[in-house]
Every structure is written in structure tokens, then in C-alpha cells.
Amino acid sequence: MALPLPPGLTPSEVAFLCEMELVTVIPRQRLESLQLLGGTTPALIPPYRNNIPLWLALLLKKQRRANISPPPWLTQNSLQAILDFENEHSSTFSPPPRLPPTSSSTSSISPISPPFLPSSTVDAPADALPYHWLELAEILLEAAPDDFEDADLVRRLCRDLRETRMSKLRAGVDVLEAGGGVQMNGVGGMEVAEGRSFITGVIDGLRKISASKEQARRERESDERENGYPGTQEEDEDML
Amino acid sequence: MDIDDILADLDRESTPQENLDLQSLTRSWVAERVAPELIPYPEELMERVLERIARQIEVIEEQTGSMDPKTNFKLIVIQTELERFKFLVRSFLRARIAKIDAHPLHYTNVSATTTITPSLLSLFEHQYLTAHQSLLSTHYRTSFLSQFPTQLQRLDDTTGGISMIDKPDGDAAVFVRVLRDCGVVAVEGTDVRCEMNKGDVFVVRWSAVRGRVLGGDVELI
Numbered sequence: 001m002a003l004p005l006p007p008g009l010t011p012s013e014v015a016f017l018c019e020m021e022l023v024t025v026i027p028r029q030r031l032e033s034l035q036l037l038g039g040t041t042p043a044l045i046p047p048y049r050n051n052i053p054l055w056l057a058l059l060l061k062k063q064r065r066a067n068i069s070p071p072p073w074l075t076q077n078s079l080q081a082i083l084d085f086e087n088e089h090s091s092t093f094s095p096p097p098r099l100p101p102t103s104s105s106t107s108s109i110s111p112i113s114p115p116f117l118p119s120s121t122v123d124a125p126a127d128a129l130p131y132h133w134l135e136l137a138e139i140l141l142e143a144a145p146d147d148f149e150d151a152d153l154v155r156r157l158c159r160d161l162r163e164t165r166m167s168k169l170r171a172g173v174d175v176l177e178a179g180g181g182v183q184m185n186g187v188g189g190m191e192v193a194e195g196r197s198f199i200t201g202v203i204d205g206l207r208k209i210s211a212s213k214e215q216a217r218r219e220r221e222s223d224e225r226e227n228g229y230p231g232t233q234e235e236d237e238d239m240l
Numbered sequence: 241m242d243i244d245d246i247l248a249d250l251d252r253e254s255t256p257q258e259n260l261d262l263q264s265l266t267r268s269w270v271a272e273r274v275a276p277e278l279i280p281y282p283e284e285l286m287e288r289v290l291e292r293i294a295r296q297i298e299v300i301e302e303q304t305g306s307m308d309p310k311t312n313f314k315l316i317v318i319q320t321e322l323e324r325f326k327f328l329v330r331s332f333l334r335a336r337i338a339k340i341d342a343h344p345l346h347y348t349n350v351s352a353t354t355t356i357t358p359s360l361l362s363l364f365e366h367q368y369l370t371a372h373q374s375l376l377s378t379h380y381r382t383s384f385l386s387q388f389p390t391q392l393q394r395l396d397d398t399t400g401g402i403s404m405i406d407k408p409d410g411d412a413a414v415f416v417r418v419l420r421d422c423g424v425v426a427v428e429g430t431d432v433r434c435e436m437n438k439g440d441v442f443v444v445r446w447s448a449v450r451g452r453v454l455g456g457d458v459e460l461i
């Protein structure tokens with residue numbers, strides 16, 4: 001019964017996560033508010049649009065009970081602008097949407113993060129790709145192509161974006177080193193899933209090669225700390 | 241703390257417990273699927289989720305009799321969601337069992353020597369670990385270990401400077417997202433220093449961020 005999968009999410013698990021994203025639907029039939037395990041769904045009354053999780057939207061769409069409004073970033077103009085940005089900046093991804101302000105650090109409630117951010121509803125920012133952009137675009141283009149103005153064009157732009165970003169991910173292998181610590185802001189969920197085994201494999205491999213050097217350095221540093229060298233104390237606290 | 245933070249606080253406090261639980265369960269599942277070692281068992285969360293699942297199944301059983309097409313569709317939605325939840329719980333527990341199976345002696349030692357709360361293993365996981373391990377060692381002993389010289393029969397020998405007990409690779413690289421500003425995080429033994437600000441994504445050693453992941457400042461992705 002143990003899960004026979006290596007660490008890291010599989011593409012279908014990433015798609016499962018993506019189906020928790022909120023999307024905006026325009027219902028065609030009434031549906032009362034339902035008490036679900038993950039919270040109550042809003043009552044759907046045509047023609048008022050409402051935000052519901054993607055899995056529910058797909059179910060309604062399949063039975064022609066609702067139409068899905070694509071998020072503003074999944075349109076020709078936005079995708080073209082993001083693609084231009086990706087092409088201009090050869091070493092970074094386009095910036096992700098801003099995380100909402102976090103509650104103060106003393107609060108016990110942990111901050112909200114994708115896939116629970118409303119980053120794919122009609123009110124989402126149009127100029128940033130959210131974490132699950134690729135999966136969401138694929139799913140929507142597959143299940144609801146008739147809700148797009150020009151599905152083929154959007155599909156082509158998504159493919160261009162994906163290729164541009166994948167080549168950046170591959171080029172980024174040069175900066176990998178034994179300690180890790182590589183910053184990858186704006187990377188997408190599916191891109192992480194695809195690159196994970198390779199990237200972590202390279203980092204872990206490099207670490208094993210330089211393990212003895214690192215061990216020596218660790219011993220030297222702890223010696224220095226015991227002898228009371230100033231300035232090393234702070235680093236120690238960070239490592240806790 | 242500015243006005244945005246105060247508003248966010250109010251907003252979060254008004255979120256129903258069901259939504260919060262779904263979010264934390266999802267986060268725990270991803271963390272368990274990605275992290276190289278076991279993460280403490282979220283006892284209270286799992287209790288609430290399992291109880292809700294049991295109640296939802298009862299609701300479905302009660303309503304299945306009705307032939308009204310409207311109720312029928314509602315039931316489909318409820319059942320679909322139930323299956324999603326069951327998948328989450330199952331995959332989460334199975335990922336944990338896989339880790340327990342991979343390093344049983346290590347987790348026996350850890351759960352015996354530490355008394356931190358929340359505990360690493362749930363009650364059932366602990367039972368499973370002990371029962372499974374005793375079955376295994378009995379089997380090994382009867383089938384071949386008993387024919388070895390006595391000093392070579394142990395499965396958890398730590399003499400001679402080399403421990404027989406396999407440990408999970410605590411230094412494995414993981415992908416993380418920063419949820420709250422953490423300042424500079426250093427990776428021990430190297431020159432790597434990361435300034436972790438909210439919203440950043442890093443590839444970093446698990447050992448360097450472990451404490452922050454457990455504290456909720458950083459999440460695994």
C-alpha cells in the first residue's frame with residue numbers, strides 16, 4: 001500500500017492541485033448552495049457569474065449547465081505581452097502575481113498560497129502568469145474551447161510561452177551548485193514537476209562530489225566558533 | 241503591520257474552518273510527497289477531516305434513495321468532491337507509509353527518543369511500524385541471521401563508526417515557496433546565502449529550511 005512513487009508530484013497530481021483553483025462561471029441553470037467538505041459553494045443563479053473551484057466548473061461545463069469565463073491573463077493580448085517580456089529577459093521568468101498581504105507573523109493561521117489564491121478568476125491580474133498557468137490553460141482549452149474568443153491563437157501562444165520558459169529552465173542548469181539556493185521566481189507548477197528530478201539530481205550529485213570538502217569546512221567553522229571568533233555567531237543562529 | 245495586514249487578518253479569521261482545513265490538508269499532502277523525511281502527523285487536522293468525510297458519506301447514503309433528478313445532480317457533485325478528499329487523505333497516508341517502510345529502524349529510534357508534540361507518527365502508524373518491523377526481524381532471524389556468528393546478527397549495529405541504520409537524506413534539494421519574509425537563510429558548510437522574501441521560489445537543501453517549513457514560514461512545492 002505504500003506509495004511506489006519517487007518524491008515530487010506527478011503531472012496528474014499537479015493537475016489535481018490545479019483543479020482546486022477558483023474560476024469564474026456563468027451558470028445556465030440554477031444550482032443551490034451545497035455543503036461540501038471543503039466549504040460551501042455559492043448558489044448559482046443565471047445569469048450572475050460566480051467563482052467556484054475548477055473541478056466543479058468542469059463538471060457543470062460537461063453537462064452544459066454553465067460556461068467558464070477564461071481568466072484575463074489567458075487572452076491574446078496578455079499572453080502576447082507576457083511572451084514579449086519572456087523574450088526580452090533571457091534569464092528570469094515573468095514575475096508571478098503578487099501574493100496577498102500576509103497576516104502578521106504572530107498569527108497562527110498560515111498564509112494562503114496557490115492553488116487557493118483567486119488568480120484565475122475574471123478579477124485576476126491580466127499581466128502575470130499564476131503558478132498553475134500551464135495546467136489551467138490546457139484544461140480550459142480542452143474542456144471549454146467554445147468559451148474562448150480565439151482558442152487556437154491562445155493555444156499557440158501558450159505553446160510558445162512554454163517553449164520559451166522551458167529553454168530558460170534548461171539554460172538555468174549552469175548556475176546549479178552543490179549548496180542549492182537557486183532562486184526561480186515565477187516558475188510554474190508543471191514546470192517544477194518536469195524539472196524537479198533533473199534539477200534536484202544535479203544538486204544532490206554535486207553535493208556528493210564535494211561532500212568531503214564541505215565536511216572539512218564545517219569542522220573548521222565549528223572550531224572557529226568554539227575558539228570564539230567574532231562574527232560567526234550570527235550565522236549560527238540562521239542555521240537553526 | 242499596515243492596513244493591508246489588518247484587513248488580511250480579518251479576512252482569514254472569517255474564512256470557515258472547512259476551507260482552512262482543505263488548504264492545510266493540501267499543503268501537508270504536497271509537503272509529504274516532496275520532503276525527503278516524515279513530517280509530524282497533523283493529528284487534529286486529520287481527525288476533523290476524517291470525521292467530516294464519515295458524516296458526508298452518511299448524507300449520501302440518506303439521499304441516494306430519492307429519484308428526483310435535481311437531488312441526483314447534487315449528489316453527483318457531493319460524491320465527486322468526496323472522492324477528491326479521499327484521494328488526498330489516501331495519497332497522504334500512503335506517502336507516509338512509503339517513508340516508514342524505507343527507513344523503519346531510523347523512525348523507531350526517532351519516535352523512541354523524542355517526545356516532541358505534535359508527534360512524528362500517528363498511533364496507527366506507530367503500531368504498523370512496530371508490528372511490521374518485528375515480523376521482518378523474526379523472519380530474517382529464522383531464515384538466515386541465526387546461522388551467522390553472534391556478533392554479526394544485529395540489524396541495527398552502530399559499532400565501528402559506521403551505523404547500519406539507514407537515514408533519509410536530510411540534505412536533499414527541495415523546491416520551496418516563501419510565505420513570510422525570513423531574512424537570510426544560510427546553507428551550512430557552503431557559501432550559499434539566500435535572502436528569502438515573501439513570494440520567492442527557491443531550490444534549497446531540506447536541512448536548511450526544515451525548521452521554517454515546520455513553522456509555516458516556507459512551504460514545499
